[in-house]
Amino acid sequence: MKHIVGRTILNLAAALVLTAGATNGAAAQQELRFTTSVPANSFIYADILEVWAQRVTEDSEGTISIRLFPAGTLGRDAAAHLDMVRNGSVDLAYFIPGYTPGAMREATIVELPNMVPNATIGSVAATQMVEEELWTGQGMEDIKILGMFSTAPGLLTTREQVASLDDVANLNLRGAGPTLLASIEALGATPVGGLTAPQIAEALSRGLVGGTINEWVALTIFGIAEAAHYHLDVNMGASPIMVGINRQTYDRLPAQAQAAIDRHSGEAFARLWGEEFDARIAAFRGAAEEDANRTFTTLSDEEAARWNGRLQSVIDHWIETTPNGQDLHDRFQAAVTAAAG
Incomplete structure (x- = not known):
């Protein structure tokens, strides 16, 4: 009888250890909330932002997952998304600095006529400006810029x-x-x-x-x-467009998560954006030209x-x-x- 009781206690203890381990493992994966203004059926959401989020998640060694919210479902006013990531009410945001004049004043050079020939070239060049700390903006101290993009010219x-x-x-x-x-x-x-x-x-x-x-x-x-x-x-x-993460959120992340974010941001993110964007420009314009x-x-x-x-x-x-x-x-x-x- 004593042996049975002893084995039962040991089994219960092992189960508790396994349960605690599973709980700790689940807790270790932090979900980051990413607000966007673009609809879920748009290529910007499905083929750029979601692809980027998936790459970061898969590369983070199980430390983070990124949940996207399309079409303003987490913050309906697109003009407020910059402030939302600034104050930490969301972790990441896709935002247009032109909606908040002065936020990234230097980036308004992208808006100058005849300056940017296409989205890929404009995005890679803009990313270089950020990485060389030539574009710092105003009131951007609370944000780490992950993606600095240009649209194609309007x-x-x-x-x-x-x-x-x-x-x-x-x-x-x-x-x-x-x-x-x-x-x-x-x-x-x-x-x-x-x-x-x-x-x-x-x-x-x-x-x-x-x-x-x-x-x-x-x-x-x-x-x-x-x-x-x-x-x-x-x-x-x-038009300049950006993706940023709240800096305190980023600083609190495990090293594996930070490394995954860094590997897929900067020029890699700019090229993902630009190449997809330019391909769609050609497709959308081509379809419009067929419209009598x-x-x-x-x-x-x-x-x-x-x-x-x-x-x-x-x-x-x-x-x-x-x-x-x-x-x-x-x-x-x-x-x-x-x-x-």
Whole structure:
């Protein structure tokens, strides 16, 4: 009887040890919450952000998992996502710094006309600026930047055809961020800010704006191209986009988790973003060109010179008003050239 009782006690003790071990193992894997404004059926979510999160999770030796929340399901206001990761209400966020002017002032160089040829080159060059600590932003101390991206350059999409400066005069045009808004004003149009990408289609449909500056990804996934069918092929500048993690969250992570995040961030993340983005630009534009209800316009050489003359004033103003503006401009141009390689 004593032997049976003894064995029972030993078995119970072993079971408790196994249960405790399983509990500790489960607790060791920390879930990080990642808020995004893009819908789950978009390629940005499925083929970039989710792929990145899966790679980090698999490489973290079981220490973390990353849970994505699409389409604002964790924070409906896209303009608030930067503050959410700053204050730690989420661990990671995909955010557009143009929605919070001043947050990453140096990155507004991406928005300058004719500066970025495509998303891959722009993203790799922008990442170099961050890694060389040339772009530090304001109030970004609480965030570790994991991805510094550029969209492809935006074109002008309008409700009515635009083929000259005369056509664009006094037209209400939406832009994201102060630099794009300055470009709109330089052309003689009326700049409209404060509209996030998911709000543009409705604003066009209601006639609140006559046009918008976006690339083909935004035009397609946010339904903007359904509300406006005229497209002017001008390089109006791109938009900087970022992924960041709350710095305190990152600092508290195990070394394995930090190493996994670092391996898949920076240039690796920029290339994942850029290559997927550029491939979709080609696909979305190609499909739009098959639509007989759309009109694509290219400026004449004379008209293009007029537009570029107006837009040069925006570049000059950016250099003059940005601390170390000329140096930042030259360094970024060199990074773009190197990335184009």
